[in-house]
Amino acid sequence: GANASVVEETGEYVHVLFFFMMPLMFYVLLLFFVRIDNDPKRTLSATIVCAIVNLILDVLFVGPLALGVTGAAMATCLAYTLGLVVNMTHFITSKNSLRLVFNGLSGRNVRIWKAGMPLAVSQLGMTVSTNIYNNLIIRAGNEAYVAVYTVLTQLSMISMAIYDGIGQAAQPLIAAANGAGKPD
Numbered sequence: 001g002a003n004a005s006v007v008e009e010t011g012e013y014v015h016v017l018f019f020f021m022m023p024l025m026f027y028v029l030l031l032f033f034v035r036i037d038n039d040p041k042r043t044l045s046a047t048i049v050c051a052i053v054n055l056i057l058d059v060l061f062v063g064p065l066a067l068g069v070t071g072a073a074m075a076t077c078l079a080y081t082l083g084l085v086v087n088m089t090h091f092i093t094s095k096n097s098l099r100l101v102f103n104g105l106s107g108r109n110v111r112i113w114k115a116g117m118p119l120a121v122s123q124l125g126m127t128v129s130t131n132i133y134n135n136l137i138i139r140a141g142n143e144a145y146v147a148v149y150t151v152l153t154q155l156s157m158i159s160m161a162i163y164d165g166i167g168q169a170a171q172p173l174i175a176a177a178n179g180a181g182k183p184d
Contacts, residue, residue, distance in 0.1 A: 006143045009069040016070055020077035027080045030087040036172055039095045042087060050083030 017024070027050070035043045054075055061071025090096055130153075137145045177183065 006146075012069045013073040016073035016077060020081060023081040023084050024077065027084040027087065030084065030090075032168075033098060034087050034090045035168070037090065037096065037098050039090050039093070040169070042090050046083040046086035049086050050079045053082050054079035 027046070031043050031046070034040075034046075057075030057078055058072055061067045061075050065071060067074065091098070133149065134146055137149055
C-alpha cells in the first residue's frame with residue numbers, strides 16, 4: 001500500500017535486515033533465556049550496548065558516510081549482532097546452567113508450545129494490524145501521516161515495554177515461589 005517514495009527506501013532497509021535475520025532473532029531469544037538463567041545484568045548490558053552502538057552507528061552511517069536508509073539498517077543490524085555477542089558470553093560463565101536437549105514433542109514440550117502460542121498469535125496480530133493501519137492511513141493522507149502514526153506507536157510501545165519489563169522481571173520470582181509451594 002506504500003507509494004513509490006516509501007517503497008524504495010523500505011526495500012533497501014529490508015534487504016539489509018534480511019541478511020541479519022538470524023542474529024536479530026537469536027538476540028531477542030537469548031534475552032529471555034539468559035535473564036531466566038540468573039544473569040539479568042548481562043541482558044541489561046546487552047540491551048544498553050545495543051542501544052548505544054545503534055545510536056552511534058546511525059549518526060555515523062547516515063551522517064558523515066551518507067549511507068541513508070541502508071546505513072540505518074546496517075547500524076541496527078550490527079548493534080543487535082553485538083548485543084547477541086554480549087548475551088552469548090553468558091554460556092562461558094559459571095552462571096550458565098542451560099543445556100541443549102532435544103526431547104521431541106513430549107507432554108511437557110506440548111504444554112510449553114501451548115503456553116507460548118498466545119504471544120505468537122499476538123505478535124502476528126500486531127504485524128497484520130500495523131499493515132492494515134498503514135494502508136488505511138496512506139489512503140486517507142500520505143506517508144507523512146504514517147510517520148506521525150509511527151512516532152505515536154513507538155511512544156506507546158516504550159510505555160508498554162516498561163510494563164512488559166516489570167512483568168518479565170517478576171516472572172522468575174513468581175515461578176520460583178510457586179514451585180516452592182509459596183504462592184503468597
